[in-house]
Amino acid sequence: MLDDLSLFIAIVEAGSLATAADNMQLPAATVTRRLQALERALGYKLLNRSARRMQLTAEGAQYYEQCRPLIHALRQATQRLDATLGAISGNIRVLAPVHLAQGYFRQAWSGFLRSYPEVTLEVEMSNELVDVVGSGADLAIRVGEQQDSSLNQKLLASTDLMLVASPAYLQAAGVPHTPGELEAHARIVGRPLTRWKLRNPADSAEVVVQGAPRFQANQMDLALSMALDGLGIMLCPGTMGRRHVASGALVRVLPGWSTERRHIYAAWSQQRYLPARVRALLDYLSQFCAVHPL
Structure with missing residues (x-):
């Protein structure tokens, strides 16, 4: 319904269904069908339409005035969120075994930070199996394939x-x-x-x-x-x-x-969206392991 409400706002601002359809790159029939579905869901008519003109009903005018600021605010919030999630900046929290974190991957941490100066990195070293999901970590380095179905994982390297x-x-x-x-x-x-x-x-x-x-x-x-x-x-x-x-x-x-042979994986929660900064670290670690094979 939210998409259809946004469509209604676009129709009013465009001045006609045909112009709105062109602006949104949708077939005119699709725009008409979705507007009718919104009117049925609300239980009243929003627009009076004829071959030559389109006019808001009283209910449509009231609905437009109340909903237009909400739709615009939602669009702005979405744009800000897209910019935030797409930016390679902010803090990344990583869980890793002690000997790998301060040994093999030591140069990877410093190299990544030099490549992405807007990122801060927090590496928590432990040889215990810390819960990735419960701890709120963005990424974990694990030795051996993980049997936890709540985790995504990617093979980074193998060692003897x-x-x-x-x-x-x-x-x-x-x-x-x-x-x-x-x-x-x-x-x-x-x-x-x-x-x-x-x-x-x-x-x-x-x-x-x-x-x-x-x-x-x-x-x-x-x-x-x-x-x-x-x-x-x-x-x-x-x-x-x-x-x-x-x-x-x-x-x-x-x-x-x-x-x-011991296989080293990167693991992360399936329940969390992987921000651009974490994806950048995952890609960097993959490239690091390819260039510095165990």
Whole structure:
């Protein structure tokens, strides 16, 4: 009914149904039909029409005078809202795991802010699964495909995992040559990587290693520091372990066995419209991951 009311205002301001139809790029028959539907819904005639002239009825004149300011105000509000939602400015709140937010994506945050000076960015780091919808966050970085049907998600990147230990630890405890030998070693766990799944490339046989670790933390950096201090063997993301292996501070363990790949997604609520600033960040992160593959 609101669209038909706006049409009625346009007809009166145009001076005729034909002119209004031309202005709105609608068939004249469609304009006539919608005006008649509005009159039936209201229960009174708004316009007296003949082949030569169109004249407001008393009810039509009263209706026009009362509704015209409302329709114009609504149009102005819609235009302002369109401009606001279309502007790449304002605050963006992002949820992200600690090691990804301050590690792999660190340069992405600064690069995005340089590209969009009217945007402010709030990154909340947590390894706990914070409710995206309930927290009011605009975007979340998540590891693993999300099963929450209330979320949209987009794959950003994939990364490998690697078993690592310090040379000092392996010299003292021995080098394991099979997954079964890991049970005799001290395990360091950075949650959520509590369950280690290894695959033998030769025959695709899978082995799952689990059990009580000697040390575990919900912060991957802390767990990695324990591995660097020689306290055990750790399964860690390649994004964190690779540079330490290159420097010699850590050594790959069971390098002939492959581990699961971890997929990194951007997730956002289906219940919220994605403003231009958030869409810009999502596009920027996608491009960043394409240029800086894990």
